Amino acid sequence: MLKPSTLAMILAGSRVDELNVLTYYRPKSAVPFGGVGRVIDFSLSNLLNSGIEQVALLSQYHSYSLINHIGTGAAWDMIGRYRHVSILPPHLGSEVADWYRGPADAIYKNLDYVHYHCPEEILILSGDHIYKMDYQDLIDYHNEKDADLTIAFTRVPMDEATRFGVALMDDEDGARGGRVVKYWEKPQSPESDWASMTVLCFKPEVLYRALEQNQESDSYHFGRDIIPMLVAQQNCKVYGYKFCGYWGYTRTINEYWQSNMDLLGPKPLIDLEKWVFRTNLEHRHIRDNEPSLMGEDAVVHNSMIYNGCKIGGTVRNSVLFPGVHVKKGAIVENSVIFFSNIIGENCRLNKVVTDVNNSFARNVMIGPEYCTDRTPVTVVGWNNKVPEGVIIGEGATVYPQIPKERWPAILGAGEELR
Amino acid sequence: MKRAKEALVLILAGGVGSRLNILVQKRAKPAVPFGGIYRIIDFSLSNVMNSGLKKVGVLTQYKPLSLMNHLGMGDAWDFTGRSRGVTILPPRTGEKESDWYQGTADAVRRNIDFLEANPAGEVVILSGDHIYHMEFDGMIEYHRSKKADVTVGMMVVPKSEIHQFGAGIVDKNDRIIEWEEKPKEPRTNLASMGIYVFDYQYLLNTLIRDRAEIDFGMHILSRAIAEDNVFAYPFYGYWRDVGTIQAYWEANMDVLKKESGISPQKWQIRTNIESKKRLADRAPARFGAACQLKNCMISAGSNIQGSVINSVLAPGVVVEEGAIVKDSILFEDCVVKKGAVVDLAILDKRVHVGEKAIVGFGENYKVVNQLKPSHLYTGITLIGKGAAVPPEQKIGRNCVINTNIIEAAYPGRAIGDGESLFADGEVT
Numbered sequence: 138m139l140k141p142s143t144l145a146m147i148l149a150g151s152r153v154d155e156l157n158v159l160t161y162y163r164p165k166s167a168v169p170f171g172g173v174g175r176v177i178d179f180s181l182s183n184l185l186n187s188g189i190e191q192v193a194l195l196s197q198y199h200s201y202s203l204i205n206h207i208g209t210g211a212a213w214d215m216i217g218r219y220r221h222v223s224i225l226p227p228h229l230g231s232e233v234a235d236w237y238r239g240p241a242d243a244i245y246k247n248l249d250y251v252h253y254h255c256p257e258e259i260l261i262l263s264g265d266h267i268y269k270m271d272y273q274d275l276i277d278y279h280n281e282k283d284a285d286l287t288i289a290f291t292r293v294p295m296d297e298a299t300r301f302g303v304a305l306m307d308d309e310d311g312a313r314g315g316r317v318v319k320y321w322e323k324p325q326s327p328e329s330d331w332a333s334m335t336v337l338c339f340k341p342e343v344l345y346r347a348l349e350q351n352q353e354s355d356s357y358h359f360g361r362d363i364i365p366m367l368v369a370q371q372n373c374k375v376y377g378y379k380f381c382g383y384w385g386y387t388r389t390i391n392e393y394w395q396s397n398m399d400l401l402g403p404k405p406l407i408d409l410e411k412w413v414f415r416t417n418l419e420h421r422h423i424r425d426n427e428p429s430l431m432g433e434d435a436v437v438h439n440s441m442i443y444n445g446c447k448i449g450g451t452v453r454n455s456v457l458f459p460g461v462h463v464k465k466g467a468i469v470e471n472s473v474i475f476f477s478n479i480i481g482e483n484c485r486l487n488k489v490v491t492d493v494n495n496s497f498a499r500n501v502m503i504g505p506e507y508c509t510d511r512t513p514v515t516v517v518g519w520n521n522k523v524p525e526g527v528i529i530g531e532g533a534t535v536y537p538q539i540p541k542e543r544w545p546a547i548l549g550a551g552e553e554l555r
Numbered sequence: 556m557k558r559a560k561e562a563l564v565l566i567l568a569g570g571v572g573s574r575l576n577i578l579v580q581k582r583a584k585p586a587v588p589f590g591g592i593y594r595i596i597d598f599s600l601s602n603v604m605n606s607g608l609k610k611v612g613v614l615t616q617y618k619p620l621s622l623m624n625h626l627g628m629g630d631a632w633d634f635t636g637r638s639r640g641v642t643i644l645p646p647r648t649g650e651k652e653s654d655w656y657q658g659t660a661d662a663v664r665r666n667i668d669f670l671e672a673n674p675a676g677e678v679v680i681l682s683g684d685h686i687y688h689m690e691f692d693g694m695i696e697y698h699r700s701k702k703a704d705v706t707v708g709m710m711v712v713p714k715s716e717i718h719q720f721g722a723g724i725v726d727k728n729d730r731i732i733e734w735e736e737k738p739k740e741p742r743t744n745l746a747s748m749g750i751y752v753f754d755y756q757y758l759l760n761t762l763i764r765d766r767a768e769i770d771f772g773m774h775i776l777s778r779a780i781a782e783d784n785v786f787a788y789p790f791y792g793y794w795r796d797v798g799t800i801q802a803y804w805e806a807n808m809d810v811l812k813k814e815s816g817i818s819p820q821k822w823q824i825r826t827n828i829e830s831k832k833r834l835a836d837r838a839p840a841r842f843g844a845a846c847q848l849k850n851c852m853i854s855a856g857s858n859i860q861g862s863v864i865n866s867v868l869a870p871g872v873v874v875e876e877g878a879i880v881k882d883s884i885l886f887e888d889c890v891v892k893k894g895a896v897v898d899l900a901i902l903d904k905r906v907h908v909g910e911k912a913i914v915g916f917g918e919n920y921k922v923v924n925q926l927k928p929s930h931l932y933t934g935i936t937l938i939g940k941g942a943a944v945p946p947e948q949k950i951g952r953n954c955v956i957n958t959n960i961i962e963a964a965y966p967g968r969a970i971g972d973g974e975s976l977f978a979d980g981e982v983t
Contacts (some may be wrong), residue, residue: 170840
């Protein structure tokens, strides 16, 4: 096989503050998702399914969990002569010795790595989103148009457009895409509802030049700095590629919860099997879990449960990762339970996201008895042992590893326990 | 000091296991799926891995393809590395004689070059078709402390069952002084588990001695007991030979019972999860809004809309609305359509049960299978790999529907108790 021409670079280092305690010890891309995998698996599976197998991952915030997850890259077939995932952490150089100051700076600091691969296209992705996309289709469009930069856009509700980079495209190719006429990063009064998905395909020289120019500024973001700069250049051809599938951006805990709920139902918006989703089953020894055991009194409705769970109680509208035990009389509803949680007898969890390795002693109550669309999500950070009978109100936040003596009997709605 | 890790392991995985009927039509007994995601040989391999042993030879003979696929490079059981490895030892053409393995000892004898190429202190010889958890390092230590030539893993079984086993009578030091292979009259309740630790040199000498000694239990052991030092290593815990449909079904059901003592997860049993036919990983199992579960095991990739009771489901099984699966074992990617019933049955991979069909119909559990009365006699019905059951079809008790049977092959709406259906539409 000839050497592949595309190099993909995944921006996986960001910590999104809104995801709060879930990103306390891991970058957002390493946050568990889908009852078995991590958020970044979607980008990696998309790359695999698009036939792009030269991949670099830029990471600096708490990289350990991510590095562990990527392993050798074999889970996504990215191991072989021209197939690899390289993790590029910040490094010391003879001249530069710095942390990444932003995503664009991160790529700039690794330009020697990029040059080494002599790519014909450079695909820059965020590792933080949940979607299924054939990048090859975007690259084909990019090449057809002989574009300098092609950006994937998707439609979002107009009132949310302020949160994204949005573009005005001309009608050059109708539903497929068009030339980007204007671009605004997080505009206060948006004039378009086409939001950037942070999937960028660059002509290499254009990227090199743009990064070089960007070094003179004091902000190093693609959306805020690089894209507006290139759109403004008269001779630069920036195209928009229109994407119409599901896009889960999960910037807030409520959005994260909603994306998880999109896995459920008879016709789920996110269908892992159809999306040809892959994760690293070696990570956390997922593969060693026996099938889930459902007890005499187990009730499981409209839920997703991976191997390694033991269900003695009731689970409704929830997603359970491997190793979760729901004991007798416990009721788990509308919740996302990460790896290895133990939910004690007669506990009741409603609209909760609980991070890995938490245990809930008997009779713990979290969230309201009935929840509505507007009920805020309660989040419990990892490695907590919630004492017997504790009551936690809706929308509360529990930080990781709260010492035993700090637990109150009641944590009110919306309160934080640090 | 020698360490247990330096022992060499041989796993005998060549047996036909014909009493498992159509489950072994296309695969060797050790490769038969078990407990949802495992295969029978995973238990022996994982025990070897968990005992820290590093070098394994697997002797295959009968339909080894699925077994060899499953073993792969051995990395699932950590057998990769410069001083680690799993080697598949199939029968080879010899100089003169007919070259199939004639028995357990004969199989090892024909691989004496493998033994010579891997010098070790001891050779652990195991069977690849038992469900159990055992630490061989303990057994090897015991073997050394007794200065034994051979140590035999033995467990207490009810006297009524001893006729299926090699039985040993021991003195007060656990030295075996008498041996009976499958005795009709029980004189002891100590049964051989088919697990042996041999002194390396002793094994070589024994194998060279007499080519007529083709079986460990029948020939090698009885002579060793008479002439040399053979000790019994007592084993307490769960151990099953799942060589019959009944035993196989019961052991699967044991996985559902906490008190049975079998727990693949606690035992740290590993399997090879790679399957070349699948691109995506299995998603978590999906449970519908009206599904009912009771005492069952469900694997990833399944989709449960109906009822599952006392059953073990492998990955990718679909149970549609209103369908009922009870007291059954379903292998990968079986589909039970709307309103169908599967009761006391074993369904091999990719069986398709049509709408409102009934597999396991009626109450005539005692009408034995006419072709193989010794295989199916308690009511269990077997459906072969890839077979289809037409909508509204009734299949009775103790039936066998052969591999890949298509809907058109069925002669009528009902297959009677004890009958077997073949691809040409013949019912026996």
